[in-house]
Amino acid sequence: MSPRSLEQTLDGVHALLLDVDDTIVDTQEAMVVAGTHAAAAVWPHRTEEHRAMAQRYYDDPERWFPRYASGDVPFEVMRAGRLAEVAAAFGVEVPGEAHRSYEEAYAPAFRSAQRLFPDVPDLLDAAEGERLPVALLTNSALAPTRVKLEALELVERFDVVVTTDTLGFGKPDPRVYLEACRLLGAEPGRVVCIGDNLEWDVLGAEAAGLRAVWLDRDGRGTSEPVASVRGLDELTAVLDRRFGPPGTDR
Incomplete structure (x- = not known):
């Protein structure tokens, strides 16, 4: 046809x-820019990898976002799952208060990157x-x-x-x-x-x-x-x- x-x-x-x-x-670029800032706030010692971390968060290889979109998981669970996947992929721990630190760095950077x-x-x-x-x-x-x-x-x-x-x-x-x-x-x-x-x-x-x-x-x-x-x-x-x-x- x-x-x-x-x-x-x-x-x-x-x-x-x-x-x-x-x-x-251009959400991809906005998320990668914001995610780079956020990754630096959570894992400051991995300077050379922050943008790669942000790109992986955007790529979402475990498909957390489609699970959220289908109503299977709440928004906060989706975000936490993506962050945990990034940490596992780069061999780092998710430190205490990581989610708050990530969001506090991410939000203003995301807004300004639109x-x-x-x-x-x-x-x-x-x-x-x-x-x-x-x-x-x-x-x-x-x-x-x-x-x-x-x-x-x-x-x-x-x-x-x-x-x-x-x-x-x-x-x-x-x-x-x-x-x-x-x-x-x-x-x-x-x-x-x-x-x-x-x-x-x-x-x-x-x-x-x-x-x-x-x-x-x-x-x-x-x-x-x-x-x-x-x-x-x-x-x-x-x-x-x-x-x-x-x-x-x-």
């Missing part, structure tokens, strides 16, 4: 549903100009999501933000996509979900009855028959072609 073209995927769309992490914000991908503003402007509602659907919790939006001055930009706190679990459970559509007041078949995670943002969304576009910034490619883009500017271009420039009577 051939994938839909972008034009087909966006035809008759009533709303956009955007992922957050590594879709509109960066919006440069192709996001034009997409939001194009959607706003055509009165297409844009919602956020993320497997992160509400608190860190708000930190990102506040740091980027985007809190007022999105009326609908669905996090794992909303229903107690996240993507790819079909109910979270449908809840986002309900809050948007749009039929699932008229909503396009856009994100960098093929399983969560595309296959899960399509299984729930939405349309979807995979954001493949690194050009990895897939054998799945899905619509894909290398950047959000490709979506913006299609919206501009489809709708044309805003009229003067708007």
Whole structure:
């Protein structure tokens, strides 16, 4: 089966549903920068390894984050599990008060490291100009999501933000996509979900009855028959072609 073209995927769309992490914000770099500061606070004697520790925390080889997203473990347990895995991988102990020290160093560094991908503003402007509602659907919790939006001055930009706190679990459970559509007041078949995670943002969304576009910034490619883009500017271009420039009577 051939994938839909972008034009087909966006035809008759009533709303956009955007992922957050590594879709509109560079969460990987923010987490690695913040994690480097946090690792230095917990294991100051391992100077040369702090960034590698932070990268491993982000990579999450034991898949603690998907377990949190599915509702199997609480947020705090997920964070502690990832920290313990890093310690084991680098042959260090988790000292007493490590979790508090890690979080106290991590939080301010994470906030200051937030960066919006440069192709996001034009997409939001194009959607706003055509009165297409844009919602956020993320497997992160509400608190860190708000930190990102506040740091980027985007809190007022999105009326609908669905996090794992909303229903107690996240993507790819079909109910979270449908809840986002309900809050948007749009039929699932008229909503396009856009994100960098093929399983969560595309296959899960399509299984729930939405349309979807995979954001493949690194050009990895897939054998799945899905619509894909290398950047959000490709979506913006299609919206501009489809709708044309805003009229003067708007």
